[in-house]
Amino acid sequence: MRQFLFVAALVGASALIPVSATALDTAARVSDQSQYLQKWLADADSHLQAGDFKKAIKSLRTIIDNAQFGSLPPDTQVLCYRLLSIALLNSNAPEEAYDALERARHVPGDATNYEYWRLRLAIAPRLKKHQDAVEALTVLASRFPHRIQEIDRNIVFSIVYSSNEIQDGKASKRRLLEALQSAHYTPQESGYSVESLSFELFEIYVSKGETEKAATVAAALIEPDSLIRLRIDKRYNAYRHVTDAQITAAYEAQLARHRDFAYRNPTLLAGPDLVALDLNDLDRPEEALKVIDEALNKHDRAPVNRKPYDDVATRLN
Incomplete structure (x- = not known):
């Protein structure tokens, strides 16, 4: 949270202005504004650490409402919105927390990071925003495959299940399952299989008549439950023949x-x-x-x- 070095960028920028009375006045104002924003961000961090979310919200809104906020680096703007979202979520205001994340998403230049999308993943299901939850998990698997393993399998299965609520011919579900497969999703500290996710992707390929892709997924299945399903459903015999042995x-x-x-x-x-x-x-x-x-x-x-x-x-x- 202690990302206060953005003020250096504001102060450093003033050095490029030709030395004159006007330039010196401008540099002084920028420096003052930098210190002002730094103080409020430091206060917000302190309040969050102390669990005083009401004061944290006030500090962060002071920063965001400041006329100079848009001149801050995009990643700093996203940080402020994310911290505001955390404070609001802990104040039992999930709708406002979600709105803060929406504003962060519209900061020029995509400065959203893993923490941003992980927080979005936490809020969207709570508000029954199924499309948003599926998108958040898809982005996490696609952009941060080395960290997707940190996400609990129960969360992943819940969001995959909720994707069935999206009326788009399973297009969103397919993108999510493909992203999880490409990331080789295997949750940490769990011996429980996630191969059923691959089987769901296999079924989507079968329903779309994508024989080659379906056969590739079927060939990689190793869990007994998967092999039993392949054996007992005659529709799947063409993709892989499975014996009792x-x-x-x-x-x-x-x-x-x-x-x-x-x-x-x-x-x-x-x-x-x-x-x-x-x-x-x-x-x-x-x-x-x-x-x-x-x-x-x-x-x-x-x-x-x-x-x-x-x-x-x-x-x-």
Whole structure:
């Protein structure tokens, strides 16, 4: 948040003016204005850090309403709007927070960054702006593929699902799924598969008669659930032939991946949960129950203030 160096650009610009009485007066006014804006931005940052969002809103609006605001660098203008949006969102004013982001989007020159689109992604679903949420996630996957993995899979699946509300022949959903696939979206700290997103893209290609693209996606599918869907739906036989032996092998491979995930993430209950599900699918219920019992006993025996798993709230049930 501490991006106050924009004032140097304003002060530095005055050095290009020929030295004269008028030039010196102008330089003084610019310098004064720079200090004025710097003070308000520093105040806004301080208020945000302290959680005083009402004062932060006042400081930021003072900057934005200033006549010199449009002369600031585009990225600084976007920063001010984004901070205002954060303050408004924390003041339970999501509509106003969204409007602030809309104003930022119209700053000349596209200075929007990852933080801007991530905030837009947080606000749009809350206001049921499905098109905007889908666009935000698409931009994040397209422009910031190295950071898309930071976004929780539940958020991604929710927005993909909401894309079905957009009446455009699934064009927006297709762009989103293609962007996620190009970014190789694999959420951090999660052993849960996102391959169903690829399958949805496969189905879109099939519905559009794009045989080559559909076959390419089908060939890359490895999860047993995906292979089962390919096998039982006769429409998909032309894109990939799947045997029972391949499905069994896929389950074994998935079990190995999940065992590795559980080993590498001993503080996540998701590990034994996934392993137990795989063992049950492989008709090995006794082994599945043993895995579950061991995890539950480990949880029950631990002191209340030192529980062994970090995801108990979402996985224990």
